[in-house]
Amino acid sequence: DADVTQTPRNRITKTGKRIMLECSQTKGHDRMYWYRQDPGLGLRLIYYSFDVKDINKGEISDGYSVSRQAQAKFSLSLESAIPNQTALYFCATSDPSGVTGELFFGEGSRLTVL
Amino acid sequence: QKEVEQNSGPLSVPEGAIASLNCTYSDRVSQSFFWYRQYSGKSPELIMSIYSNGDKEDGRFTAQLNKASQYVSLLIRDSQPSDSATYLCAGYNQGGKLIFGQGTELSVKP
Numbered sequence: 008d009a010d011v012t013q014t015p016r017n018r019i020t021k022t023g024k025r026i027m028l029e030c031s032q033t034k035g036h037d038r039m040y041w042y043r044q045d046p047g048l049g050l051r052l053i054y055y056s057f058d059v060k061d062i063n064k065g066e067i068s069d070g071y072s073v074s075r076q077a078q079a080k081f082s083l084s085l086e087s088a089i090p091n092q093t094a095l096y097f098c099a100t101s102d103p104s105g106v107t108g109e110l111f112f113g114e115g116s117r118l119t120v121l
Numbered sequence: 122q123k124e125v126e127q128n129s130g131p132l133s134v135p136e137g138a139i140a141s142l143n144c145t146y147s148d149r150v151s152q153s154f155f156w157y158r159q160y161s162g163k164s165p166e167l168i169m170s171i172y173s174n175g176d177k178e179d180g181r182f183t184a185q186l187n188k189a190s191q192y193v194s195l196l197i198r199d200s201q202p203s204d205s206a207t208y209l210c211a212g213y214n215q216g217g218k219l220i221f222g223q224g225t226e227l228s229v230k231p
Contacts, residue, residue, distance in 0.1 A: 047223055065218065097165075107170065109170070110165070110167070113164060
């Protein structure tokens with residue numbers, strides 16, 4: 008089983024719908040992240056959490072919200088999806104200190120908003 | 122200026138050649154850098170990290186950091202078709218967040 012699991016892997020939805028992407032990890036890491044990836048734009052940070060009670064906005068948080076339900080679970084919500092939120096979304100974790108720089112990524116969730 | 126910037130490519134090299142991937146960074150980025158490789162349709166994976174000025178070698182890969190010029194590069198010697206992927210440069214900004222460049226697509230032709 009993957010250490011960082013994302014569900015769903017693929018989702019097609021319509022404008023205005025609420026969508027939740029879920030992430031769970033078995034690595035025991037405190038730090039979790041949500042990134043989105045668009046062609047030519049690399050990975051952009053949406054939200055991050057350094058522990059269960061700590062939630063922080065990233066570069067592009069508008070239109071998104073998150074919930075850290077437990078150390079192992081970090082969910083990303085789109086309250087009212089719009090077409091420009093069509094992208095590949097990655098959840099990632101890092102070790103407690105974060106200083107090694109290594110992020111461990113899930114397999115990605117491809118979201119299409121029509 | 123973007124905090125971490127790469128040429129998006131694509132970069133095409135023949136098999137066996139040296140592939141050179143470059144990244145520049147702003148003053149808002151700390152002096153620790155990372156190269157991730159991402160195969161098409163897959164998630165990124167860390168292949169190299171470099172924290173101090175100079176070169177760091179790992180097999181066919183060499184990372185180079187030049188703090189004075191604010192650039193970091195990745196050299197891949199004896200490039201193989203299996204090296205064809207997108208390479209992402211990343212560094213920590215002053216807020217402690219890992220920021221990625223746009224990625225450079227590398228194609229190694231047999």
